[in-house]
Amino acid sequence: MKAKLTYVNGMKFVAEADSGHAIVIDGDHEAGGDDAGLRPSELLLIATGGCSAMDVISILKKKKQEVTGFEINVTGDKAAAHPKRFQKVVVEYVVKGKNISEEAVVRAVELSMTKYCSVKATIDGGVPVEYTHKIVEE
Numbered sequence: 001m002k003a004k005l006t007y008v009n010g011m012k013f014v015a016e017a018d019s020g021h022a023i024v025i026d027g028d029h030e031a032g033g034d035d036a037g038l039r040p041s042e043l044l045l046i047a048t049g050g051c052s053a054m055d056v057i058s059i060l061k062k063k064k065q066e067v068t069g070f071e072i073n074v075t076g077d078k079a080a081a082h083p084k085r086f087q088k089v090v091v092e093y094v095v096k097g098k099n100i101s102e103e104a105v106v107r108a109v110e111l112s113m114t115k116y117c118s119v120k121a122t123i124d125g126g127v128p129v130e131y132t133h134k135i136v137e138e
Contacts, residue, residue, distance in 0.1 A: 010034055041078065044123075045089065049074040051119040052091060055112035056105075060095070063104045069096030089123065 005013045005025070011033035016022040025040060027033030038046070049072040060067050073092040078084045091113075095105050113120055 012036055041076070041084075041086070044086070044119075045074040045076050047119045048089060048117070048123065049091060051117040052093075052109075052112045055116045056093060056095075056108045059108035059111060060104060063101070063108070065095075065100055065104050066098040067095060067100070068098065070094065086123075 001018055003015060003017050005015045007013055008024075011027035011031055013025045014022055015025050023043075024037030025043070026035060026037035027039065028035050053070070053072050056072075057067065057070060071094045073094070075090045075092075076086040077088040079087050093105070093109055
């Protein structure tokens with residue numbers, strides 16, 4: 001997988017993934033941004049919730065649960081000092097439907113959090129990050 005971030009101005013970037021979809025990332029006014037996009041740490045919470053949401057919905061569909069609504073609320077507590085890592089992330093699943101089995105929901109969440117969600121697994125175990133740089137003279 002690849003992602004490309006292109007600088008726009010201030011603290012604003014356009015991020016594009018291999019899928020061809022793009023989003024705007026920006027900082028707040030205090031950080032020199034225009035507050036015109038998501039913050040990188042917000043994206044981590046969204047990625048965690050999104051990864052797990054797809055797992056859980058897929059599992060509940062396979063278990064023939066009558067889900068009529070579904071949302072995930074993700075909160076993160078960040079350290080006060082740099083690098084301001086998340087010290088805790090809490091994921092709340094809200095499943096709406098008819099005759100929803102609590103056992104099915106518990107199992108779906110457990111499978112997502114312990115087996116399938118690649119974002120959660122990355123956060124848990126950490127991942128080596130390699131980096132290089134390139135300068136293009138203009």
